[in-house]
């Protein structure tokens with residue numbers, strides 16, 4: 001209410017927002033209110049018509065939108081690599097949406113341009129880049145990985161910017177089998193080609209095998225290809241594994257390869273004295289992707305791409321649009337950061353991280369649960385009917401069908417959400433992500449009891 005007066009003229013338009021917050025708080029009983037797409041289409045009456053509707057009708061529509069959405073901030077939502085609600089970040093989101101800034105120029109976003117710079121600088125400090133670097137908040141970790149691949153390639157063959165792929169030899173990059181799928185997407189989009197992403201095997205815990213990396217680099221060279229980059233993952237999506245960054249950095253140095261660390265998930269550990277050893281060596285990376293909207297609980301989206309070299313973002317991406325980035329402006333145009341970006345309009349995402357950081361300080365965060373390596377907990381539920389089956393293909397085959405049925409039942413009950421998947425030769429298992437400090441021991445017990453309740457007849 002207090003902030004509202006500064007943000008909006010006192011128009012009825014802001015009322016739905018306030019009502020939404022109230023309705024939202026009141027709706028936190030079920031995690032989801034599952035409906036099939038056809039049912040939901042009918043319930044929501046999606047068609048857009050010539051005439052407008054009354055405020056009360058609109059309010060009902062807001063309520064429906066809330067009711068049938070998944071409550072990812074509910075303490076029993078364990079389905080994704082983000083969860084929970086950080087209230088300061090949420091306030092920042094509302095303010096940023098209401099002010100509607102776009103971060104291409106200082107002229108349009110003076111406050112948020114400076115905030116972004118301050119946040120990036122602090123993140124670089126945590127990474128350990130003593131001489132600083134450069135960076136940009138963008139629309140997702142997948143984008144950050146794409147930025148990294150584009151910069152790494154530009155670093156190897158700068159002529160590509162002007163002459164396209166005809167200016168490049170066959171370039172090959174390396175990543176572990178556990179890496180995020182955005183790496184192969186970016187390879188396809190950038191014209192690197194998915195077959196030129198050499199997949200390095202991981203060990204049982206999901207970490208890249210160093211000797212295998214060396215072998216793949218040698219193999220690529222012997223084929224006459226040009227290795228240009230290694231992507232190391234700090235916190236893999238499924239198992240939460242950390243590739244050995246320090247050792248990978250040695251290999252990159254030896255072969256003169258760009259080292260990108262995809263720390264979208266695991267970057268949060270840099271804020272913990274106890275756990276930052278997981279990312280040992282990250283200061284040697286050329287670039288880093290880190291999503292504060294995941295474990296640090298900033299509101300979606302909040303994703304930073306950081307690069308140690310101070311000029312390459314600008315050199316690689318600038319196109320110098322003269323209607324936006326005039327060189328004869330009356331202020332210091334180094335604050336017009338938009339030309340480093342692939343997007344034109346860009347949200348004030350750093351603000352969501354900055355405000356909570358201001359409120360909580362650097363040392364306030366404690367992880368709810370840190371399992372053996374990270375907070376991915378992967379497990380099978382073995383129903384009583386399978387208890388006595390010996391370990392082997394028959395058990396695996398039957399087990400494979402258990403998690404999907406339990407998932408269907410939990411969604412239809414709406415009691416909680418936990419993801420599942422297969423992995424390598426392992427049949428479907430649950431992957432439970434525990435991030436939010438709002439999760440209590442009772443919630444954890446509830447999950448196990450509820451899985452048993454939903455699946456004991458299978």
Ligand SMILES: *Cc1c(COP(=O)(O)O)cnc(C)c1O
Pocket residue numbers: 081139140141142143179180182233235236237262263264265291303
């Ligand atoms: C989540 C994640 C990404 C993708 O981030 P988005 O913001 O969802 O695009 C990339 N890499 C890893 C390791 C991730 O966990």
